[in-house]
Amino acid sequence: MGAxxxxxxxxxxSFFRFDLRRKGFVIEARPSETGWEVExxxxxxxxxxSSSYKKxxxxxxxxxxxxxxxxxxxxxxxxxxxxxxxxHFFPKANRLPRPISPKAPPRSKEPPEEKRVSLxxxxxxxxADEISRRVSSSLQRKQGSLSEEEPITTKEAxxxxxxxxxxxxxxxxxxxxxxxEEGNLSEAVERLKEIGSKKD
Amino acid sequence: MSGRIGESGRVEKGKGLDVGTAFIYSAARDRGKIxxxxxxxxxxxxxxxxxTKRMLEKVNVNxxxxxxxxxxxxxxxxxxANIFNKEYRRPLARGVIxxxxxxxxxxxxxxxxxxxxxxxxxxxIVYYSVPGAPxxxxxxxxxxxxxxxxxxxxxxxxxxxxxxxxxxVFSELGGENFTGLAIxxxxxxxxxxxxxxxxxxxxxxxxxxGDWIDQQAATAVGxxxxxxxxxxxxxxDLTPPEQATPIKKALSIYYDNLIDYVLVRIKKExxxxxxxxxxxxxxxxxxxxxxxxxxxxxxxxxxxLWKLRFPIPIGxxxxxxxxxxxxxxxxxxxxxxxxxKEGDRGKKAVEFIEKAKEEGKIPVAV
Numbered sequence: 389m390g391a392x393x394x395x396x397x398x399x400x401x402s403f404f405r406f407d408l409r410r411k412g413f414v415i416e417a418r419p420s421e422t423g424w425e426v427e428x429x430x431x432x433x434x435x436x437x438s439s440s441y442k443k444x445x446x447x448x449x450x451x452x453x454x455x456x457x458x459x460x461x462x463x464x465x466x467x468x469x470x471x472x473x474x475x476h477f478f479p480k481a482n483r484l485p486r487p488i489s490p491k492a493p494p495r496s497k498e499p500p501e502e503k504r505v506s507l508x509x510x511x512x513x514x515x516a517d518e519i520s521r522r523v524s525s526s527l528q529r530k531q532g533s534l535s536e537e538e539p540i541t542t543k544e545a546x547x548x549x550x551x552x553x554x555x556x557x558x559x560x561x562x563x564x565x566x567x568x569e570e571g572n573l574s575e576a577v578e579r580l581k582e583i584g585s586k587k588d
Numbered sequence: 589m590s591g592r593i594g595e596s597g598r599v600e601k602g603k604g605l606d607v608g609t610a611f612i613y614s615a616a617r618d619r620g621k622i623x624x625x626x627x628x629x630x631x632x633x634x635x636x637x638x639x640t641k642r643m644l645e646k647v648n649v650n651x652x653x654x655x656x657x658x659x660x661x662x663x664x665x666x667x668x669a670n671i672f673n674k675e676y677r678r679p680l681a682r683g684v685i686x687x688x689x690x691x692x693x694x695x696x697x698x699x700x701x702x703x704x705x706x707x708x709x710x711x712x713i714v715y716y717s718v719p720g721a722p723x724x725x726x727x728x729x730x731x732x733x734x735x736x737x738x739x740x741x742x743x744x745x746x747x748x749x750x751x752x753x754x755x756x757v758f759s760e761l762g763g764e765n766f767t768g769l770a771i772x773x774x775x776x777x778x779x780x781x782x783x784x785x786x787x788x789x790x791x792x793x794x795x796x797x798g799d800w801i802d803q804q805a806a807t808a809v810g811x812x813x814x815x816x817x818x819x820x821x822x823x824x825d826l827t828p829p830e831q832a833t834p835i836k837k838a839l840s841i842y843y844d845n846l847i848d849y850v851l852v853r854i855k856k857e858x859x860x861x862x863x864x865x866x867x868x869x870x871x872x873x874x875x876x877x878x879x880x881x882x883x884x885x886x887x888x889x890x891x892x893l894w895k896l897r898f899p900i901p902i903g904x905x906x907x908x909x910x911x912x913x914x915x916x917x918x919x920x921x922x923x924x925x926x927x928x929k930e931g932d933r934g935k936k937a938v939e940f941i942e943k944a945k946e947e948g949k950i951p952v953a954v
Contacts, residue, residue: 555698558641563625567623569621569622570621575762579766580758583785
């Protein structure tokens, strides 16, 4: 029997909250050949090093592939929301799926009966508080603008289990400054390159 | 974006980072000089209050506020600990991010990023030090390595790990073709690397270091470890045969104990290893790290070394030319070499294409 859309959304939202340590919400869940595909909008933190060192958050769209037994098979960053609120999807060629488990769980022999299920906002409301109801605006995609998208390098950084906290601090750069003459630094670099090229 | 050009005409890209238990160092080249930044790895928490914040700002003490707590960071954390007669906290223990200090991770991220600064070009290479696998403790360094990598990559760097003792080889053994034995006596652990022609033959760490000496000596004389540490760092000397105070006597005993422990483990590992090179000439041994700084350390180390028969011949034993910065300096050398190699490869590719065009092997677009 195919899994219930509610369970799929619950599984994915638990995954990004607890495994990826991201805040966000599910945009859409739809059955696929192998199980389910779920699109979610997550907040990705990055430090704003230009001025304050405080964190800023990018709103990115992820595609989660979920097996019939509700195991998360992969997660892939597929687009981003710009400051005006528009979602831009990356060209497919540049997407790199990020496998979640070394081996995908066994597929269900019976394909799910549902053809395509759009997310009913009333279902979202019954899930955790963090999952927002911003469904309708996210579903308004602009399909024709793919060729104008900037190519995106989708290098995934390691996501460590750090807490998202607000920190206040009174410094721009830490550390006591010391300076030394270069000495034989360049010599060491040249020697290392030389040894490296002999090895090659 | 491109890297800046220094006086030497070279693009000055690449940075080094030494994430140590007691100190974090960053290093970068700037106009023919190596610029180091040093930050002590220590927190001291005090209750938040407007007056306290104003007072800290007035005396230029760096702090981080998290909820209702102010964390004084850096050297001042130790001063505060001594004034309030309490222990300060360490975000790193035994060379790695302390599992007991997980709540401090956002603060570690903030400190690391504000120490190393922004990349000078997109994806600038930074090599960061990681300890070797510990021989005598049941923990691994993978979590630490990945967390630091994540922090640096989120700041826009291309982050690559380098073994701490291997970095010392890069910094100190250029004249010996990067062949020799490097030992880093750190606060959290001792790191060892035997390198042959820049290839690490044997790397490992031992989970005793300066902190262990402080704790053992403190327990022996009924003092706080932070006070023992302050004495060790500021006035301790291993030269006198008789030490003047109980704390110094205890420090001297545990120094002997640590040196003996390290040398015996190195000898055993060399005897056990099947990869030992057959060396005709004696190799140089480099001693680095903050725990090896007290006067007389090298004498004691050498005397105990000569008592043991090592399976490979040891020639000169010398302190690192930059005992505290040699790890970060080696990491910087690795980063610059890596960057220049990539640059050279790019240059060779362009030359190859130009030559092929001239020879008519590649059609030239008109």
